[in-house]
Amino acid sequence: MAEETEGQQGRIIRVNIEEQMKTAYIDYSMSVIVSRALPDARDGLKPVQRRILYGMNELGNNSNRPYKKSARIVGEVMGKYHPHGDSAIYDAIVRMAQDWTMRYPLIDGHGNFGSLDGDAPAAMRYTEIRLQRIAEAMLEDIEKETVDFTNNFDDTLKEPTVLPTRIPQLLMNGASGIAVGMATNILPHNLSEIVDACLAYIDDPQITIDGLMQYIKAPDFPTGGIIYGYEGVKQAFHTGRGKIVVRGKVRVETSHSGKDQIIIYELPYQVNKAALHEKIAQLVNNKVIEGISDVRDESGREGVRLVIDLKRDAIPQVIINQLYKHTELQTSYGVNNVALIHGRPQLMNIKELIAAFVDFRHEIVVRRSQFDLREAEKRAHILEGYLIALDHLDAVIALIRSSADPESARTGLMNTFNLTEIQAKAILDLRLQRLTGLERDKIRQEHEEVSKQIAYLKEVLANQSLRMNIIKDELKDVKERFGDARKTEIQHTTTEIRAEDVIANEAMAITISHLGYIKRTSLSDYRQQRRGGKGITGGKTREEDFIEHLFIASNHDTMLFFTEKGKCYWLKVFEIPEGERHAKGRAIQNLISLSGDDRVRAVIAVKDLEDEAYVQKHYILFCTRRGMIKKSPLADFSRVRQNGIIAITITEGDQLLDARLTDGNCDVMMAVKSGRAIRFPESAVRETGRGAIGVRGITLDHDQDEVIGMVCVHKDDPDKTILVVSEKGFGKRTTISEYRITNRGGKGVKTIQITPKTGALVGILDVSKKDDLMIICKSGLTIRTPVADIREAGRATQGVRLIRLEEQDEIASIARVEENHTNNMEEEEDQA
Secondary structure (H helix, E strand, O other): OHHHHHHHHHOOOOOOHHHHHHHHHHHHHHHHHHHHHOOEOOOOOOHHHHHHHHHHHHOOOOOOOOOEEHHHHHHHHHHHOOOOOHHHHHHHHHHHHOOOOOOOOOEEEEOOOOOOOOOOOOOOOOOEEEEOHHHHHHHOOHHHOOOOEEEOOOOOOEEEOOOOOOOOHHHHHOEEEEOOOOEEEEOOOOHHHHHHHHHHHHHOOOOOHHHHOOOOOOOOOOOOOEEEOOHHHHHHHHHOEEEEEEEOEEEEEEOOOOOEEEEEEEOOOOOOHHHHHHHHHHHHHOOOOOOEEEEEEOOEOOEOOEEEEEOOOOOHHHHHHHHHHHOOOEEEEEEEOEEEEOOEEEEOOHHHHHHHHHHHHHHHHHHHHHHHHHHHHHHHHHHHHHHHHHHOHHHHHHHHHHOOOHHHHHHHHHHHHOOOHHHHHHHHOOOHHHHOHHHHHHHHHHHHHHHHHHHHHHHHHHOHHHHHHHHHHHHHHHHHHHOOOOOOEEEOOOOOOOHHHHOOOOEEEEEEEOOOEEEEEEHHHOOEOOOOOOOEEOOOOOOOOOEEEEEEEEOOOEEEEEEOOOEEEEEEHHHOOEOOOOOOOEEHHHOOOOOOOOOEEEEEEEOOOOOHHHHHOOEEEEEEOOOEEEEEEHHHHOOOOOOOEEOOOOOOOOOEEEEEEEOOOEEEEEEEOOOEEEEEEHHHOOEOOOOOOOEEOOOOOOOOOOEEEEEEEEOOOOOOEEEEEEOOOEEEEEEHHHOOOOOOOOOOEEOOOOOOOOOOEEEEEEEOOOOEEEEEEOOOEEEEEEHHHOOEOOOOOOOEEOOOOOOOOOEEEEEEEOHHHOOOOOEOOOOO
């Protein structure tokens, strides 16, 4: 027993477990990389796909033959070449038969092979398959020793290491797979475009990638769709890696009931239609997307048709952009062009992929020509023997008749006529009918043809340009037989969906209360009323709060907020919380970095701060309560900063009152609480930087007086009038011409007759007859009235009553609703 134990111990080899695991794992990972997950750059196939196509070809399961059961093919492939389980083989067969998975399917399937909805295919015992014609082109010349063969898993059979494909399969159908430590994701492309690029590369091997992109525009997916943005395509083609965004195709139709419908008729590649349908329904139920009344799938044999019914007030393009943002109707694909080159994984750009295929085709042509030459020379050798025998026919026949056995006849022929053993045997095997005059002529003709073929093949093997022309002719034939038009469109635009794209650009009323609560409300929520009406509630506030400011802007505008301490902050209108008309809103400190003792005093809506031409031609005019005025270029405020910037330096005891956007050619009017107003040209205010204090705009009579507003008007605008409103609800319109132009810094002229009945002046606006006026009271009461209903009067009059106020109530703020915001508003009768 002791000796046996010692013998067993002698066979134990001590190894370092770390090194052993490292070696074993590397061996395993390379096995996965080479034998399972990554395609070969030459034929673009993984081993299981290659074995399936080869096995079908060996069984004669061709496109012109009847279908065979999938289970028959699976058994053949598993038993001979791929011992990894039937499900792996059948899954690969199914993918190669699905026309929504493969850009050019390689297998012709008969039966249920799944669907775009993610339905599983029928079991292999129910489905039938055969090769597609395009797959047969991948197997042409395989019998001519064009590729190397290797032993199968049990060394009983031979299988090809690669297929001698005439089709650039790797780029055509793409590939995806996850190996150990690496992965690949090559997208499908259009065959016609690939062939054109290969031809261009053959003509000019030094062609640039940009040059190749003149032929291969972008990936081309079997399900169509739209490639949204081109930068990812460029990056993928140049480096082998990139991100490509694909959108489904949609169109807007009108139903019989007159409602808009969004029709999704093409999906992004590999998107599950049923899952997309369910996702849209969830978004509607969760109110992430509003404006959709119904979603249904009307797809059939003619293709995808996902119908989305919209509500009457929904904007189709906004809903479409929301679908792109929140669902797989827009999907991004990470390109990672990793394939095997000489058994090693390599990341390749588009030129390297094309070069690998062209080099492989060149190798195939060389090996095929060498094989054909060998076969032709063998045949020529035999035919030469025939010709010798025909030239000495009587002597040959006599020698054969006099020979005792075939062996002596063969030896006699070889010695007498100087023939080789192969020639002598061929002559002995010659049928008597070949000795007729016609058959003798055929032998001589065949010898001439074979001799010409030998000369041609030798020239092919000696002349590379001739070989390249052969490759080009074969590629042109492939394009003619299998090429088609692109399915996927290309949109040269940004790949990013901005927040503005999913929000309707409608007019909004933005209100800011005295205590700093802000909200936006759709302008359509405010019903239009006649002058003198009682109004509707514009905002519920705390008892000590009231709505102080109201501004009109569109959702996509950028709001510049200017505070009484002279700071500027930025906010998109759609970033302001939306609330109902009577809602309190949200504290503005939660939206911008506003200090606790500062308040917003002015807001300017700018359409596009990135429009350099617009920004360079515009200015912002500031005025303070103590009568100071300042002009700064809009460009100083075009760079958004999170914590705001200093817009104007405010002296002690003063506050910023208003800010206006101008083009530099306006007249400026400033009005004070005591009822006076001044008009002077904007050119009288010199341009200064953001940190300046400004200059005197109007002189105040006493310490209790203050500026209540500023307007900027064009001199040549006859439609504009000056509207003033007092705190007790009186107002009027006056032509601009009644305000003479004076020097900046004066006391101005009377603009309204101030009496105890009217109260002090609270607002001044420049308006036209097509505008509306919105009035906000300290109690929260709001009224909207047409400006045309307010009569014109002279500067010195007290005006007419605009709104009926309750006891102790006063007007807090007024705002103009411009003409383009007043369309489609309801008009109500007086509610006096």
